[in-house]
Amino acid sequence: MKQDLESLSPFELNLYLEEQMQKTPNTKEFLNAGRGNPNWTAPIPREAFFLLGEFAVKETMLGENRQIAGMIKEDDSRSERFETFLDSKETQGARLLQSIWEKGNHLMGMPKEVWLKHMLDDVIGDNYPHPERILNASEEPIKQYLHHELFDSKSVPFDVFAVEGGTAGIVYTFNSLVNNALLNQGDTIALLIPTFAPYMEIPELPEYGFNVHYIRSELVTINGETSYQFPKEELDRLRDDAIKAVFVVNPSNPTANAIYGDSIDQLIDIVEKDNPDLMILSDDVYGTFLNQFTSLFTVLPYNTACIYSYSKYFGATGWRIGTIAVAKENIFDDRLAQLPEDEKAQLNHRYETLTSDPESIRFIDRMVADSRSVALNHAAGLSAPQQVMMTLFSLYALLDTEDVYKKEVIGICQERGKALYDSLGMRMPIKELNTAYYCEIDFEWWLKEKYEASFVDYIQTNWSMTDIVTKLAKEEQLMLLKSEAFGSSKWTVRVSLANLPTNTYREIGQRITNMVDRMYLSFK
Structure with missing residues (x-):
């Protein structure tokens, strides 16, 4: 035993x-005390979600009183009904929706009347998610949230793939790196440890079989205080350009510390001088638990795919909602363009059912297709109601100007x-x-x-x-x-x-x- x-x-x-x-x-x-599931929830955006759903159901039943309702349609008088509906609700969730409606126009990415129509249709969930990568009404609020909470004012333009939590994000990323010959069996990668235990196990699965180097942090003293950080000689191992990719949880799990400034500067130097093709996968789920946080995506956006989950911060592990962010200009697309012609031909065959020009499909869109084994790309995408919840979490944080x-x-x-x-x-x-x-x-x-x-x-x-x-x-x-x-x-x-x-x-x-x-x- x-x-x-x-x-x-x-x-x-x-x-x-x-x-x-x-x-x-x-x-x-x-x-x-072994479980990482938080014992708090964020009630206001949740209440807003259910109120939005209530209003959406009413909109499907206009002029109807049957067991079967219709779908959300174009309607010039909807805005007035929505405002009347909110005025009738004396709750914090209603006040959040009111604030979004009145103050959040710059966060929606489209006219608010159009945004409302999309959101009502999405919360009802009566259509396949389209676009598959992320819904139109969700994309800009989620990008703004990531920009505000994880990245800084210098962050470059980026795309987002809405996924079923951080775990799905890492699985999709690993799979597409392998499917697209950006990583091959036996390739050398690095893990910054300690890290979330399953992330230690994934690279050793038979379908990957990577040669894994472990970059280990240790308890150090900085200005009289302690922190788990990576010694300079450990990080310098990443200067070996045989290491094709590195995975890091930042801030870490279980040591709970973010990478500090000196190490971030060292990583920048490593990429700029010695390993410019290094692919970085960074799980930033705990970044929102710091007042000031520097994501590797902020300082090395070209090289980094950033994975984020809403689960911990909003007490939403059951919602399974997260994102993968990739810069518009990124190493993954450039590496695809540099593949040998025979490998390009194989990949063109893999994705040829999606477009007449499969070679032009970007890495982030290949992740979407791969998440449904390509053949079911038309039915890919995170469920629409989940994306609505993610959108409301994002807008709630963005409009909470006093934090x-x-x-x-x-x-x-x-x-x-x-x-x-x-x-x-x-x-x-x-x-x-x-x-x-x-x-x-x-x-x-x-x-x-x-x-x-x-x-x-x-x-x-x-x-x-x-x-x-x-x-x-x-x-x-x-x-x-x-x-x-x-x-x-x-x-x-x-x-x-x-x-x-x-x-x-x-x-x-x-x-x-x-x-x-x-x-x-x-x-x-």
Whole structure:
């Protein structure tokens, strides 16, 4: 049984332990700090979504009173009905829609009357998504949101593919890189670690078979404060132009720190001087948990495909909504143009059912086609209601000029992080770089700080992190997530600071201390 548990992924181990705990009585509240699902939601844009749906249903039933309604049609008097409808609703969601209607014209990308017609049709979901890559009424608000939250005023023009969350984004990107001979089996790629555990596993699947180099961060001191960053000599490994692509979660998971300025400058230098064809895949899902964030897409837009999910920030993991952003001028299209003629011919055959000029299809549109095995490209695209929700999340953030929502979300994470760190006698990382969405506890370091060396040797000789996690679950009703599979050391665990009430995080630290204190007394 011990060997079987050691072989499980951290997520599967947690599921197993949770099942076991449900079978035994306990006197403590069960605290599952292993899950990354946030325990907050954004109610105002959700309420706006359902109000928009309510109005859309009424619009399909104009002059009708039957079980079957019609579709959204052109109507010159719709704007007046929409305004009357909003005036009748005394809710925050209605006020958001009112604000969008009155102040958001510059964010819609089209006249507001046209935008409303599109949005009503999309929220009803009675048509296939078209255009397949992203809907017309959603494209500009989503681009504006990404530009505002992740990129800066210098960001270049870019295109967006609406996808089923960040996980779909990375799968689609990897698949299309391989399908289009931009990456081939046996090619060398790099992962900046630690990183989300499944991203460690994907490149090693048989269909990819990449030669993976791991670029490892470490805890460093910057101006007297700590942060997980990449040593210069580690990042310099990317100067090897045999490395064709690099994947990074920024800010990181599970260490929760963003790449700081010196390393960003070094990456720019690496691309400009030594590895100009390096393809960068950056997952920026946690970027919105910092007041100031520098995306690699901002500084290296030509080389970078940026993946983003709305799931964490808006408490929307069940919606499965995210984006892939690619600059209008990008390395992926240029690399396609440089392929040998025989490979171009094969790819032309792959995509010839889509257009008479398949060679002109851009990489981002190839991702759309590949997401439905090309043959079903006409039925590709994220569902229209999902794109409406994504649009309303975007507009909500853009019109929140005082950053009320952002400040509250960041405040929640930082407060929870401080409670946990204080209870364990640890120092919080640099606030400006720390999302505080997760905390990684290095048990080896913590034991050495708190106990004598002989006890630390005893633990490391006779126990594993799986043993510790299992013991915490059974004795303290506390679930943590092993971090080794994320590329961290074998003595680390991840604590989610997002998914439990704030007042429990000091308790988490106390339960860890209580159990290890008992182990120490037994050892003595």
